[in-house]
Amino acid sequence: MKLVSYRLINEEPPLRVGIVLENDDIVDAQQVYEIYQQMESQSKLETLLPSDPTTFFKQGLPLIEKVKEAYGYAKDNRLEKVKRYERREVYLGPVIPAPSKIICVGRNYVEHAQEMKSEIPEYPVLFAKFANSLIGADDAIEKTSFTDKLDYEVELTVVIGKEAAKVKREDALDYIAGYTIGNDVSARDLQKRTPQWLQGKTVDRSTPIGPWIVTPDEVGDPGKLDITCYVNGEVRQSSNTEKFIFDIPYLIEFISHLITLNPGDIIMTGTPDGVAFGMETPKFLQDGDIVRLEISKIGHMENRVKQAD
Structure with missing residues (x-):
């Protein structure tokens, strides 16, 4: 899985966490995760995925594994429900804007x-x-x-x-x-x-x-x-x-x-x-x-x- 720090070209910050598809299109990680939990018939979200890249990566491997699972599920089922952005439509910022070290x-x-x-x-x-x-x-x-x-x-x-x-x-x-x-x-x-x-x-x-x-x-x-x-x-x-x-x-x-x-x-x-x-x-x-x-x-x-x- 490839994870990016992105925003749309015509939008102001903040940056968000995105997932890169095989054709380099980008989908929003938070949206993928929400759709995955809805597909699992849960009445409400267990966890709201952080959209901020620095906060996201500071959560570490457990959260990344959840996103990987959600992306795999969505890719096999309902990824068409997720808004896709072509590479030319997005700005890519530093992958982790404010690491502690x-x-x-x-x-x-x-x-x-x-x-x-x-x-x-x-x-x-x-x-x-x-x-x-x-x-x-x-x-x-x-x-x-x-x-x-x-x-x-x-x-x-x-x-x-x-x-x-x-x-x-x-x-x-x-x-x-x-x-x-x-x-x-x-x-x-x-x-x-x-x-x-x-x-x-x-x-x-x-x-x-x-x-x-x-x-x-x-x-x-x-x-x-x-x-x-x-x-x-x-x-x-x-x-x-x-x-x-x-x-x-x-x-x-x-x-x-x-x-x-x-x-x-x-x-x-x-x-x-x-x-x-x-x-x-x-x-x-x-x-x-x-x-x-x-x-x-x-x-x-x-x-x-x-x-x-």
Whole structure:
């Protein structure tokens, strides 16, 4: 199942939770759930499904499983009663607009560490982003005038589905609600001017995450996914998540022994080589550039760069 954060193009916020159909049409998750409960001949709704994406994902895996059950039932019976929206009719926002934590992993591919002239890390390199940086699949990456070195970083992104504290590696995948695509856009000149990376990593409206969250049953092994980034049609990054230094089960075990993870938290798992900063003649992002990210089993996301000020 694919879940999105959406609103109709001609409507104002708030965003709502939607389900993506096989032809990329979108139906409202709350409406699907209501029809399912009515079909089950219940006199009133047991639970009103939250329409707000952040609230929805903070409910975690039990709620996602209910929606999956409702969608499966509706798809086999009365999905024609649910209003469908074509992709062109909707705006897709950040899949979780206000997660409580966005934890990022640096230098998680050997070739990327080498191009950044860094040592291969012995432990995961962790840093944070904040919700102010998040945008969706239909938003522009805003390039502030404070940076001349804006860089792209395609990353497999994990959404946590239940509270995770001191998780064992062999159990780690059971804590995942789904996967999405992230672009860890980095202002390298801001990132590198101090020992701490934060100021270059969480600039307002710079980090696309989307276009949807895909549940684990549709993704399979997250350690065997092709991952690619194009800028203006040129391949810049091309790799596979099998090249992780620290795979996803290890990351969840490692992080959860330091920080309790909650439903709706996001982990960005690191980027492969090919970033602009690692080039002999860097090709940093400019106003009007188109960045397209692709990860197998998930899909693609495309954002334009826009000069913000």
